[in-house]
Amino acid sequence: xxxxxxxxxxxxxxxxxxxxxxxxxxxxxxxxxxxxxxxxxxxxxxxxxxxxxxxxxxxxxxxxxxxxxxxxxxxxxxxxxxxxxxxxxxxxxxxxxxxxxxxxxxxxxxxxxxxxxxxxxxxxxxxxxxxxxxxxxxxxxxxxxxxxxxxxxxxxxxxxxxxxxxxxxxxxxxxxxxxxxxxxxxxxxxxxxxxxxxxxxxxxxxxxxxxxxxxxxxxxxxxxxxxxxxxxxxxxxxxxxxxxxxxxxxxxxxxxxxxxxxxxxxxxxxxxxxxxxxxxxxxxxxxxxxxxxxxxxxxxxxxxxxxxxxxxxxxxxxxxxxxxxxxxxxxxxxxxxxxxxxxxxxxxxxxxxxxxxxxxxxxxxxxxxxxxxxxxxxxxxxxxxxxxxxxxxxxxxxxxxxxxxxxxxxxxxxxxxxxxxxxxxxxxxxxxxxxxxxxxxxxxxxx
Ligand code: PHE
Numbered sequence: 001x002x003x004x005x006x007x008x009x010x011x012x013x014x015x016x017x018x019x020x021x022x023x024x025x026x027x028x029x030x031x032x033x034x035x036x037x038x039x040x041x042x043x044x045x046x047x048x049x050x051x052x053x054x055x056x057x058x059x060x061x062x063x064x065x066x067x068x069x070x071x072x073x074x075x076x077x078x079x080x081x082x083x084x085x086x087x088x089x090x091x092x093x094x095x096x097x098x099x100x101x102x103x104x105x106x107x108x109x110x111x112x113x114x115x116x117x118x119x120x121x122x123x124x125x126x127x128x129x130x131x132x133x134x135x136x137x138x139x140x141x142x143x144x145x146x147x148x149x150x151x152x153x154x155x156x157x158x159x160x161x162x163x164x165x166x167x168x169x170x171x172x173x174x175x176x177x178x179x180x181x182x183x184x185x186x187x188x189x190x191x192x193x194x195x196x197x198x199x200x201x202x203x204x205x206x207x208x209x210x211x212x213x214x215x216x217x218x219x220x221x222x223x224x225x226x227x228x229x230x231x232x233x234x235x236x237x238x239x240x241x242x243x244x245x246x247x248x249x250x251x252x253x254x255x256x257x258x259x260x261x262x263x264x265x266x267x268x269x270x271x272x273x274x275x276x277x278x279x280x281x282x283x284x285x286x287x288x289x290x291x292x293x294x295x296x297x298x299x300x301x302x303x304x305x306x307x308x309x310x311x312x313x314x315x316x317x318x319x320x321x322x323x324x325x326x327x328x329x330x331x332x333x334x335x336x337x338x339x340x341x342x343x344x345x346x347x348x349x350x351x352x353x354x355x356x357x358x359x360x361x362x363x364x365x366x367x368x369x370x371x372x373x374x375x376x377x378x379x380x381x382x383x384x385x386x387x388x389x390x391x392x393x394x395x396x397x398x399x400x401x402x403x404x405x406x407x408x409x410x411x412x413x414x415x416x417x418x419x420x421x422x423x424x425x426x427x428x429x430x431x432x433x434x435x436x437x438x439x440x441x442x443x444x445x446x447x
Contacts, residue, residue, distance in 0.1 A: 007236050014246050016321075018169055020229050021254040023318030024105050025222035027172075027311055030258040031265040031285045033218050035276050037211050040199035043262070045208070045215035047255070053423045054219035055251050056415045057379050058230055060386040062243045063397045065234030071329045072228035075235070081389060087381040088228060092329055094374040095227035095322045096345075100352035101366045102322075103149070106315045107141030107357070108133055109308055112287060116304025122295035126274065129284040129291070138357040146346055146353075149319045153327055154342035168313045169253065175307055176260040183264055183293065188271030195276060196266040213431035216423060217371030222254060224318070226378035228325045240401045244408070265289040283360055286311075323349075372431030380424040387416035 007013040034042045068075040073088030111132045115121050121128035132138065183189060204211070220226050234243070268289040269276050276285075290307060294300040327341045356363035386394045394416075395409040405412075 007238075013233065013237050013241065014249055015166060015169075017224075017230065017233050017246070017250045018253050019317040020224045020233065020321035021222065021250055021318075022169055022172065022257050023314050024102060024109075024311075025218075025224075025318070026254060026258040027261045027314065028105060028286045029218065029221060031262050031289075032283055033214050034196065034262060035266075035269075035285050037214050038203055038207050039195040039276075040197050041204040041207060042211050042215060043196065044199050044204065045211050046218050049212075049216045049219040049423070050223070050251060050255055052415070053216055053420050054223045054225065055247060056412055057220070057225050057383055057420050058223055058247050058251065059243060059398060059412060060383055060394070060416050060420075061225060061230040062234040062237070062247060063386055063390070063394045064382065065231040066237045066239070066241075066243065066400075067393075067397045069235050071235065071332055072231040072325065073329055074332065075231060076385070079390070081385070084381075084385055084389070087378070087385060088231075088329075090374075090381060091226055091228035091231070091378045092326055094370070094378045095229065095325060096349070097352070097366070097374055098221070098227065098370050099319060099322045100349050101356040101363050102315070102319055103146045103349060103353050104138060104142045104357045104363060106145035106149075106312070106319060107138055107143075108287060109312045109315055110145055111137065111141050112291065112308040113305055113312060115291075116294060116301055116308055119295075119301050121291040122300070125272070125288045125291040125295060126284065129287050133284065133287075134358060134360050139354065142353055142357045143350060145315075145319075146350055148316060149323055150342045150346035152316070152320055153323045154339045168310060168317065169257075171310050172257060172314060173260065175310055176257070176264055179290070179293065179307070180260060180263040182297065183267040183271075186267050186271040188269075188273075189267040191270040192265075192267030193263075195270065196262045209430050210434060213372050213376070213427045213434070216427040217375050217431075220375040220379050221371065222258060223251065224321065226375045226382070227322060228329070229321050231382075232325050232328060233321075242401045242403070243398060244402055244405065261286070264293075268293045283364060372434070373428070376424045376427045376431065380421065380428070383416050383420045383424070387413060387421065 007016070030046075034040075034046075064075050065072070068078040070078050071088070072091050073085050076082065076084035076088055112121070115128065115132070132141070183192075186192075224230055237243070265285055266276070266289075269285065272289075272292045274288060274292075291304070294304040294307070297303060323342065323345065326345055327338050330336065330341050330345070331338050356366050390397075391413065395405075395413050398412060399405050399409055
């Protein structure tokens with residue numbers, strides 16, 4: 001990067017990282033993955049994965065970024081390991097893949113802002129979701145969302161986004177708490193909490209093989225790991241930041257937002273009698289549930305516009321962080337100005353996102369592939385590099401700014417070396433097994 005900057009303030013880094021982390025991963029994916037993977041059992045595996053795999057892996061990305069102060073690909077050559085640049089390339093590719101269908105969901109959010117203003121979904125929330133989530137409508141909405149993302153990145157007006165982020169996270173929390181308090185009064189609330197929060201140990205054991213890959217993938221997705229984002233962001237961090245404390249704050253905030261989303265979505269879904277584990281409880285969970293809620297409360301239209309407006313900002317700030325990473329890398333290496341790069345990458349993203357916009361079955365397939373293959377592979381490669389190649393150097397870097405970690409540094413190193421690596425190998429094995437071998441999840445038959 002030619003114009004190397006550092007974050008002006010320490011909260012600047014933490015807030016930007018939270019802005020990237022808090023997004024559709026928390027508000028849309030988390031309830032959706034919970035619904036389709038067995039409810040509370042999934043939540044338990046997910047929380048364990050965040051703590052034991054996601055958090056240490058995030059610190060590994062931070063170490064890489066802050067040690068080298070360069071983009072996620074060149075970081076490896078800066079450390080004298082040119083061959084490992086492929087790992088950075090894989091991360092950029094993973095982000096690109098994910099962004100292709102993320103834009104489609106961003107388009108749904110745009111549609112729901114308009115739909116709220118008109119009260120369009122009030123009479124039939126599930127039917128409305130079906131009609132806007134795929135087909136020409138979805139293609140147009142995807143293009144508009146993508147144009148917003150490209151426009152912001154091309155103009156480089158990230159300042160605006162930084163400011164929006166500062167308002168966004170608190171507003172999401174306030175709105176979600178208000179919604180959660182209101183849905184607690186619904187008749188289906190108890191059943192919703194039960195589905196979301198009381199795991200059945202028998203089911204957990206029986207379904208561990210299918211749940212684990214999604215729980216680990218969800219931890220990576222929601223923490224923005226394996227997509228070159230956290231390496232890039234931490235490359236702007238000065239030496240005296242406490243990476244462990246920063247990472248902890250990011251992980252905790254991000255997890256709380258996801259939990260809040262679940263506390264809102266499930267009581268509504270069970271109240272309206274939606275098929276939680278499939279159909280509207282799947283990709284439509286957030287949209288159908290909240291829309292049904294807004295259809296019944298006073299000032300529902302206003303509530304809907306504000307709510308989906310906040311979701312839009314959360315989605316934008318995540319999408320921007322991802323496109324920015326790709327543009328920054330290309331900009332550094334090929335000397336093409338960003339106002340050409342951003343639209344060019346945007347067109348490629350649009351094309352790759354087309355199948356997902358035309359049919360939600362494709363979206364689900366792209367998403368599964370990201371969860372079960374791209375994200376675990378990308379984080380695994382980074383963990384192997386940081387844990388086994390950098391080793392004690394990585395611990396030394398992590399220690400900077402912490403005022404001494406004690407034995408914590410060693411514990412982290414061995415967690416990255418063994419726990420993270422083993423968990424991902426297991427995830428990959430289980431995920432690939434399911435994609436290729438399980439008959440009804442045939443690899444080339446998303447339908
Ligand atoms: N953590 C982000 C989210 O939860 C993941 C993401 C970041 C996805 C950037 C796309 C782009 O939404």
